[in-house]
Amino acid sequence: MNKHQTLRATVAFLVTMTLANAALATNIFKEHLDVDIDYQGGLLTLDYRTYTNMSAGVPLNDDDYSPLGNPIIVPLANSYVVPSGSQWACLGAAGATVYRLKQGVASNEAWLGWNTQNVPTATFLNNKVQLEVVSVVSAPAGARFVLYTTNSFGTPTYQLNTTAGGCNDQSMDISVNAHLHCWWAFSAPGSYTIRFRAKGTLNGGSVVTSGTVDYQFSVQ
């Protein structure tokens, strides 16, 4: 990296931080929004989709809303004690506390789903695209992120998991033209920046990816 590149990177970093700090003060989502994958004009994009604009600064029905500087608050009050049983091992040790955004309808807090309704059918292999965790950019020491769903009777299925070892899962299949909700679990209070990427294999066999996008979460 030469001096110019270093300077540019520093400026970009500062701009990002400024935006992030400014947003922290204003945008506390208390509404429905989705991690949004779109495929238009040969481009796979990854961002947020908003529905209502209940919170200050959030645009109405925006399916290209940037996660940059828009951290999602996970309330400390949403603490949950990991049940015992082998099916829960990948969420954490029995009795450990995690903090979650809810799968079921949530009000007065972020209700975060994912959405591929703007990814057409009959385009990608098996009508699936993938959401990948590229890296955990920052997180409290030793903290983990787990995305999972529970079935009709409450049994979990893990979708993404940054826990080291056998539970680790950095990629999930998502059906195209779908919109659903899940549990977003974090193992400790504090700020998380998780770098995601959308990916899809076209029916012809070639692979398309979005750029990497950093999503911020704050358990507070």
Next chain:
Amino acid sequence: MLAVALADDRVAAVRVPDIALRYRRVSDLANSALTAQRLLEDALTQSDSTVAGGAELDDLSRLSAQLPVQIKRIKQALRVAGVSNSTDPELFRLLNTVKLAARSLSARVLELHGNSGKSPLAALALDEQQAIVAMNGPLSPTSSWYVLDEGHIDAIDVAYEDDELGISVHDETVDPDVERDPATTIMVVKGSAKVQIPDARFAFLGPVGTNVWILPEGQPEAEAAGLLWAGVATEEIEAGVLLNDTVDIRFRNVVGPNGFSLFESPQDELTDPAILVDSEDGLPDTLTTPVGLHRHMNWAFESPGIYLVRIQARGRLAQVPGNPWVSSSNAVLKFVVLP
């Protein structure tokens, strides 16, 4: 069909609360029950010869679905008025007759569904795929069924357009998506929806270990089993139109071979599920839903067969003085649960 429509009105009239408040009005109640009984018998007689299906069948279904609730209301009214079996055994005998007639009508409606070669009940005996093809055929010159059996739908989509609330089935299994008329849309619950009741938390669905058919809340489960993934949407109601930005979806009656419920998936195997609607603990049940929302839940059916679920949406206008109620017409959702 005139007789059926009239019976509907007369039975509805029994609801007037004043009737119940004073014993001297009980004779009116008796007359209404008598009228209801006579018109029910008319309806049953008529249904033997003239009911072919479609709208007429809907009318009968509606009536038969409504009667048990009306009977319950009459009984409540009598309780309030202090009329008991001993003070007026004749009235109670009459009510019982109406109740039995209502049951016959309900059975007749199901039978009529079964008598049409293209009807959902007849389809139960066929291979599932053949059944779906069969059901897509025309039922009568003026209507044809549209059958949905897999993929994403909003079984209830409430919209506010042209100053009216309306209910449709939002079919997202096709691209572009389509809003379908619930009157002619059949939602199939395939045999792969059958699961066993795991523990006592789900006792509202039946005894532990017995079968229940569930369209699941979760998309991955629905997809894995090749089922409909059915939700409820209020995205076509703009913020600010209805008071508190909520709309009530009222589940008024269910006609079916067994119980029907809506519940939310619990967060683990220890937590109780939130029961949103249960046809077996008294209807109507109301699902108060924020506008601009789209949500999913579990749709549970306790036996195979046909379920007719009568719903209505209503809310109060936010911007009109006095916040008057605005209601949709009734919609009858039709589910066919395959064994």
